[in-house]
Amino acid sequence: QTVVTQEPSFSVSPGGTVTLTCGLSSGSVSTNYYPSWYQQTPGQAPRTLIYSTSIRSSGVPDRFSGSILGNKAALTITGAQADDESDYYCVLYMGSGISVFGGGTKLTVL
Amino acid sequence: EVQLLESGGGLVQPGGSLRLSCAASGFTFSSYAMSWVRQAPGKGLEWVSAISDSGGSTYYADSVKGRFTISRDNSKNTLYLQMNSLRAEDTAVYYCAKRSATGTTGLRTGIDYWGQGTLVTVSS
Numbered sequence: 539q540t541v542v543t544q545e546p547s548f549s550v551s552p553g554g555t556v557t558l559t560c561g562l563s564s565g566s567v568s569t570n571y572y573p574s575w576y577q578q579t580p581g582q583a584p585r586t587l588i589y590s591t592s593i594r595s596s597g598v599p600d601r602f603s604g605s606i607l608g609n610k611a612a613l614t615i616t617g618a619q620a621d622d623e624s625d626y627y628c629v630l631y632m633g634s635g636i637s638v639f640g641g642g643t644k645l646t647v648l
Numbered sequence: 649e650v651q652l653l654e655s656g657g658g659l660v661q662p663g664g665s666l667r668l669s670c671a672a673s674g675f676t677f678s679s680y681a682m683s684w685v686r687q688a689p690g691k692g693l694e695w696v697s698a699i700s701d702s703g704g705s706t707y708y709a710d711s712v713k714g715r716f717t718i719s720r721d722n723s724k725n726t727l728y729l730q731m732n733s734l735r736a737e738d739t740a741v742y743y744c745a746k747r748s749a750t751g752t753t754g755l756r757t758g759i760d761y762w763g764q765g766t767l768v769t770v771s772s
Contacts, residue, residue, distance in 0.1 A: 574758030589748045589758030627693050631756045635707030642692040
């Protein structure tokens with residue numbers, strides 16, 4: 539069974555830039571996997587940041603961007619702010635109507 | 649404004665059943681595929697199930713296949729999740745989610761709106 543991989547944790551300095559990645563235990567991620575990215579703070583529902591690789595959801599600032607970097611999907615946050623400290627999840631479309639979440643990345647801003 | 653309001657969660661014994669509902673508003677419900685996503689306490693998000701805009705096609709994670717049934721009533725703008733043979737590991741907050749594109753494309757392109765979730769606890 540293919541597993542969607544994410545860094546368990548990452549840290550960034552305020553004002554800095556960080557790139558989180560989303561890969562596959564076997565194979566490469568391409569736009570055909572329609573990667574999407576979600577932000578979640580404790581006790582809250584997830585918030586959509588990016589879908590279909592690079593489309594920003596309504597109201598999401600352009601500090602957040604999605605792309606394919608090498609063999610992985612990537613979420614880049616520029617000008618990191620304190621309230622960007624959250625859990626970030628990617629999802630890949632596996633075909634036949636099935637989607638799979640990655641394990642999530644806990645981002646610390648310090 | 650898109651709104652998704654889940655209901656039906658609660659405490660149920662192992663082996664029991666529960667039906668979740670999600671009342672949708674603010675968009676043309678019948679044009680969009682929909683999904684259920686869950687999150688066990690202290691764990692990550694898990695995709696559970698999806699349904700096409702017409703309701704004619706349904707999809708399930710292996711962990712719930714054969715036990716859960718997703719359905720929708722487009723005349724009532726409501727999504728459902730019938731959960732049978734519940735296990736302790738099904739304990740989670742269940743989120744209703746709208747897909748980001750119309751038609752079958754939406755099954756691929758990801759989620760754009762989420763409900764606030766409803767808690768299901770399976771325990772004796």
